[in-house]
Amino acid sequence: MATLHVLSASPFTDGRLGSCLRMLGPDDGLLLCGEAVQALRPGTEIFARLARLSSTKLYALMEDCEARGLEAEAAQQLDYPAFVELSLAYDRVNTWL
Template sequence: MSTLHVLSHSPFGDDRLSSCLRLIGVDDALLLSGDAAYALQPNTEPFNNLSARGLQLYVLAEDAQARAINVPAWAKAIDYPAFVELSIHHDKVNSWL
């Protein structure tokens, strides 16, 4: 059973990202939205943790663009229709509120 994990809070304000990374499974995916896109800032602890994991990582293109964040090659920028497709593709969606 696969899960789409959705994070929307900055990785610099709390430990949601690290908690998610402890629980994420091999068939799961992670979508960064809102301020969670800041996890893709190069040379930061969240960036280094994500780049080393080799997970299915997505970011809402609109949120990355609004924060002037370049999406690395190991992540995929998607739009809202693709977000809906991801939600349908996975058995569960877990929003880390």
């Protein structure tokens, strides 16, 4: 069963992203929102780890990227209606609180 993992905590001050990456299955997706979009900042080790994800689909909330001045080309950017549609496309949604 494919899972959409939703992460909002900063990857620079919190270990949830690392835990999440270890749990990702081949059909899973990862949606970054809030401070988690900072993981898409080029030149960081965290960005390099995300770039090595081969089968995982990577998404980011457009509003959060824009608010932080990130172009976030490594992820498919979504608005809120697209986020709702995406969550319905997966069997499960796991929010990393």
